[in-house]
Amino acid sequence: MTPFFITSSGTEIGKTFVTCLMLRQLRTAGFAVNALKPVISDYSDERFAESDTAHLLAAMARPPDAHAIAAMSPWRFTAPLSPDMAARREGKSLNLDEIVAFCRTAMTGPEEFLLIEGVGGVMVPLNERDLVRDWMAALGIPAILVVGSYLGTISHTLSALDSLAKPGVPLAGIVISESEDSGVPLDETRATIARFSGDVPLVCVPRLRGAEEATELPDLTGLLRGAEKWP
Numbered sequence: 001m002t003p004f005f006i007t008s009s010g011t012e013i014g015k016t017f018v019t020c021l022m023l024r025q026l027r028t029a030g031f032a033v034n035a036l037k038p039v040i041s042d043y044s045d046e047r048f049a050e051s052d053t054a055h056l057l058a059a060m061a062r063p064p065d066a067h068a069i070a071a072m073s074p075w076r077f078t079a080p081l082s083p084d085m086a087a088r089r090e091g092k093s094l095n096l097d098e099i100v101a102f103c104r105t106a107m108t109g110p111e112e113f114l115l116i117e118g119v120g121g122v123m124v125p126l127n128e129r130d131l132v133r134d135w136m137a138a139l140g141i142p143a144i145l146v147v148g149s150y151l152g153t154i155s156h157t158l159s160a161l162d163s164l165a166k167p168g169v170p171l172a173g174i175v176i177s178e179s180e181d182s183g184v185p186l187d188e189t190r191a192t193i194a195r196f197s198g199d200v201p202l203v204c205v206p207r208l209r210g211a212e213e214a215t216e217l218p219d220l221t222g223l224l225r226g227a228e229k230w231p
């Protein structure tokens, strides 16, 4: 079992899209996979089919029923807000130790890969005290940082890298998921980020506009398969 934490420089960047692509590619390559989306906001049972959790289940070819969603995403909140604010709206508070313990249990599973999608970006608060970064540091598992290609992404990406480096979160790779209507050339953005990101593997995922383009997406499994590198 090799676990990875999928994080990003902000919300709506492409974590779920990239995680689903990884799950599909790993399954095609013959690996057994599992995924978690432990904390989710903007969730409602009426719209469960649109949730990140339902997308991840579909990528694992598992039916997105209520039981599966509850098992993958125990901390579900209605408000489209950061988890600390969304939980507060419901008179609740997230406990980092409980979230970490939930992930650790899944990390003992029989699958070859476990992909844990975070929530929002690296520095999003979970409660009054803890950030997503603290969750990642507590797990001590390698991270995949998903970033966009919009104007402004370079500063956001390098800030996220700095934030991850501070508590020593190990980084397995950076995925640039091309932003919609980005006026910035993807290859130049990639080259600029690469100049400042050291020897971390960097992969670009072009904007997928139709199902027919799906075959042109790059193989992301290489970022995950160097398992012996990770403790």
Ligand SMILES: Nc1ncnc2c1ncn2[C@@H]1O[C@H](COP(=O)(O)OP(=O)(O)OP(=O)(O)O)[C@@H](O)[C@H]1O
Pocket: 008, 010, 011, 012, 013, 014, 015, 016, 017, 018, 052, 119, 120, 121, 177, 178, 205, 206, 207, 208, 209
């Ligand atoms: N390379 C891409 N090609 C096509 N669509 C993409 C790509 N990357 C992201 N998207 C789309 O952009 C939207 C936001 O992406 P996604 O839901 O993966 O973001 P996220 O980081 O998981 O957001 P959240 O913080 O809400 O979990 C989705 O509709 C997704 O399908």
Ligand SMILES: [Mg+2]
Pocket: 015, 016, 017, 052, 117
């Ligand atoms: Mg998501």
